Amino acid sequence: MAITTDEPRAGAPLRRIRELPGPRGVPLLGNALQIERERLHQKVEQWAREYGETYRFRIASREFVVISNPATVAAVLRDRPDGFRRSAKLNAAARSLGFNGLFTVNGDEWRRHRPMVLRGLDPTHIKAFHPTLVKVTQRFEGRWRRAAQAGQAIDLQADLMRFTVDVTAGLAFGTDINTLESDEEVIQQHLDTLLPALAKRVLSPLPRWLTRRDRAVEADLAAVHGAVNGFIAAARQRLADEPELREHPRNLIEAMVAERDRPGSDLSDEDVSGNMLTMLLAGEDTTANTLAWMIWLLHRHPEAAQRAAEEVRRVLGTQSHPTHEQLSRLDFVEACAHETMRLKPVAPLLIQEAVRDTVVDGVAVPAGTPVMCLMRPAAVSAAHFADPQAFRPERWLDGEGPGRAAGSSKRVAMPFGAGPRTCPGRYLALSEMKMVAAMLLGAFEIAEVSSGEGPEVQERLAFTMSPVGLKLRLRERG
Numbered sequence: 001m002a003i004t005t006d007e008p009r010a011g012a013p014l015r016r017i018r019e020l021p022g023p024r025g026v027p028l029l030g031n032a033l034q035i036e037r038e039r040l041h042q043k044v045e046q047w048a049r050e051y052g053e054t055y056r057f058r059i060a061s062r063e064f065v066v067i068s069n070p071a072t073v074a075a076v077l078r079d080r081p082d083g084f085r086r087s088a089k090l091n092a093a094a095r096s097l098g099f100n101g102l103f104t105v106n107g108d109e110w111r112r113h114r115p116m117v118l119r120g121l122d123p124t125h126i127k128a129f130h131p132t133l134v135k136v137t138q139r140f141e142g143r144w145r146r147a148a149q150a151g152q153a154i155d156l157q158a159d160l161m162r163f164t165v166d167v168t169a170g171l172a173f174g175t176d177i178n179t180l181e182s183d184e185e186v187i188q189q190h191l192d193t194l195l196p197a198l199a200k201r202v203l204s205p206l207p208r209w210l211t212r213r214d215r216a217v218e219a220d221l222a223a224v225h226g227a228v229n230g231f232i233a234a235a236r237q238r239l240a241d242e243p244e245l246r247e248h249p250r251n252l253i254e255a256m257v258a259e260r261d262r263p264g265s266d267l268s269d270e271d272v273s274g275n276m277l278t279m280l281l282a283g284e285d286t287t288a289n290t291l292a293w294m295i296w297l298l299h300r301h302p303e304a305a306q307r308a309a310e311e312v313r314r315v316l317g318t319q320s321h322p323t324h325e326q327l328s329r330l331d332f333v334e335a336c337a338h339e340t341m342r343l344k345p346v347a348p349l350l351i352q353e354a355v356r357d358t359v360v361d362g363v364a365v366p367a368g369t370p371v372m373c374l375m376r377p378a379a380v381s382a383a384h385f386a387d388p389q390a391f392r393p394e395r396w397l398d399g400e401g402p403g404r405a406a407g408s409s410k411r412v413a414m415p416f417g418a419g420p421r422t423c424p425g426r427y428l429a430l431s432e433m434k435m436v437a438a439m440l441l442g443a444f445e446i447a448e449v450s451s452g453e454g455p456e457v458q459e460r461l462a463f464t465m466s467p468v469g470l471k472l473r474l475r476e477r478g
């Protein structure tokens with residue numbers, strides 16, 4: 001047995017999974033009936049409060065080990081790709097939907113794809129992309145000015161997704177799809193169903209052949225694949241017109257198509273389209289929903305919103321949108337993003353699968369066991385943060401009060417994951433969030449953000465955790 005994630009105390013016997021505490025289930029289905037898919041995260045967090053930092057539960061024949069101690073979680077996430085991988089079920093579900101890409105592949109495939117995606121999203125590319133980010137943000141401001149002048153309520157998440165899809169397509173595909181100014185059917189409407197469909201396939205206790213065909217999902221998939229194939233064809237044409245791009249690709253899609261077309265390449269057409277779709281999906285919901293949560297939290301905490309708005313005015317001076325250099329000086333705005341992700345992580349659970357027999361928190365974990373890492377319990381625990389339920393962005397800034405400890409806090413709250421598979425889109429995501437926050441706080445006052453159901457907003461898990469039904473009303477600043 002390989003002991004990879006921790007060393008049990010000398011002489012202490014290993015526990016077996018069946019000796020762990022956990023909710024009582026029923027024969028065959030286990031705990032499946034206690035779980036509502038869209039609230040899975042809340043259920044497993046509630047069980048963590050009842051059964052502790054390491055417990056078990058079962059969906060049909062799949063016995064999950066659930067962990068929430070941040071050191072144990074980090075050890076599992078760091079032990080990739082050799083000790084843990086994304087689950088075979090996720091991989092199969094993504095393959096069946098045609099978007100097997102960096103997020104879902106494992107082993108050597110992952111080793112080949114990761115450097116290409118990393119290069120396309122590294123800080124140098126993000127810096128070179130900044131003028132386009134400004135252009136897309138200006139269009140976004142125009143859209144919100146028109147809504148403010150017309151006194152219209154804004155569908156917050158739908159608009160934010162227009163922004164994030166336009167940004168991702170600009171950066172990764174070199175294509176200006178401009179859904180922000182389009183009244184036509186936009187790609188997001190088709191993307192919307194895919195992550196929930198993926199979540200459903202990953203968690204279903206039934207084998208694939210027993211589940212019904214979902215024709216709506218198939219139609220959306222066809223539309224999205226059509227769009228992605230169009231981006232790939234355009235990139236291939238650019239490479240034909242400018243052969244020097246093969247050596248010096250400007251973006252991820254050119255890099256991948258050049259690699260695909262290289263004689264002897266082990267990249268397939270499916271690898272290229274799977275990764276392009278992965279970029280759209282990974283970059284859209286996560287950033288848009290984090291921004292939606294942040295705007296909602298800022299509205300509920302006017303003192304934080306005011307401090308953020310003052311910082312934007314001070315750093316930007318007479319500029320209406322931050323330069324790349326100014327973005328790095330929006331410390332309080334960035335702290336608001338970190339505080340939002342601590343309270344409302346859009347990826348509240350990460351499921352990994354043991355590649356080989358191993359040990360997690362003194363428990364013998366056989367190869368193939370799914371290990372569910374809970375990302376929120378420690379981040380909202382008084383053991384790590386003072387007044388843990390409060391939205392206090394200043395705790396992330398150096399030199400302020402107890403409970404801040406920015407360095408160690410970042411090791412406890414891990415909204416972008418940890419280890420070798422940590423999110424490669426985090427620089428882009430933080431840049432997008434600061435651009436939108438600066439635009440919003442500089443040009444508008446938030447008149448209202450609500451779901452129309454009182455002060456709280458429901459959390460819905462459909463692969464990412466989003467707020468349900470937020471509407472935004474804005475007033476232009478004088």
Ligand code: HEM
Nearest residue numbers: 102103282283286287290347416417418421422423425429
């Ligand atoms: C606030 C925004 C975002 C959040 C909270 C977020 C969160 C995450 C998390 C938790 C993971 C899994 C990490 C792990 O397993 O350790 C991940 C992976 C990934 N993210 Fe993000 N993400 C965000 C934005 C983005 C953006 C903008 C992109 C690209 C445009 C992106 C692309 C990816 C990809 C490709 C992976 C898979 C990496 C791998 O498995 O090697 N993400 N993200």
